[in-house]
Amino acid sequence: MSILVIIVLVLTVIISIISTLAYSVRIVAVRSGRIAVAFAVFNIFALVSRTANTVQAPLLAKTIEGTIKIGNPQSLLPTFRWILFSTTIATIIGSALMPTFIKVFGKVVESFSINRSIPKLLLHAFSKSGIEQFKSSVTKPKKANIAQLKSFKAIPKKIILLNTVAFSISTVGVLASLYAGCLNPELRTTCSTLSAVITGAATILMVIFVDPYISILTDDVIKGECSQLQFDRCIIFIVGGLTVGTILAQFLLVPAAEVISLIAKLI
DSSP, X not given: OOHHXXXXXXXXXXXXXXXXXXXXXXXXXXXXXXXXXXXXXXXXXXXXXXXXXXXXXXXXXXXXXXXXXXXXXXXXXXXXXXXXXXXXXXXXXXXXXXXXXXXXHHHHHHHHHHHOOHHHHHHHHTSHHHHHHHHHHOOOOOHXXXXXXXXXXXXXXXXXXXXXXXXXXXXHHHHHHHHHHHHOGGGHHHHHHHHHHHXXXXXXXXXXXXXXXXXXXXXXXXXXXXXXXXXXXXXXXXXXXXXXXXXXXXXXXXXXXXXXXXXXXXX
């Protein structure tokens, strides 16, 4: 495994952990009552994910170009599967870090509300008191929260299923298009362009069905029409669906690449 691939794996883990932790922002927003501030502060974490993502694609593309020149593009399939596996591990790590992140993020939101400055917030985070607060916030996942996965009562099954499918499609979209380009080197530019169509379809599913439901549920908790426990259970199931989605992406990789390859030949 080359150094470039290892860097891609590390970046994938960072991106996936932050993407998983994003769902805990709503829990912090509901508990603190500072929805706008919570999302504003989270943009700092999202910036790390987006920056890593911009570096990830060119590194992987360079590896693909080198493999195509050798004449054995099929050998890259294990590399793609390792990337998907790292995504699965990262979502599990992100899920385990959620209790700690909720506590830390809650304190960050309170600090930002007082200081009203991102630079001051960053200085405080790396100060001695900030590090001590982080250490005191480290929390293990509660068995009670994990046990809630056994109960499917009052759970929006269709929303969770749609979120799982959409996440699996978005996870495999770029990798499938790159692998399709490996199988058809003469059409690799067309195949890579089609990744935007696939990930766009997944984004549409989430924007139309998943995000509005979670937003409405957030408002219901604030208005007292939905309990905090029910809201937390919904988020737990959605985050659990992310892990299932990454596993499903393993099965979708080759079929999706073949479909993209076929479409690239037809257009």
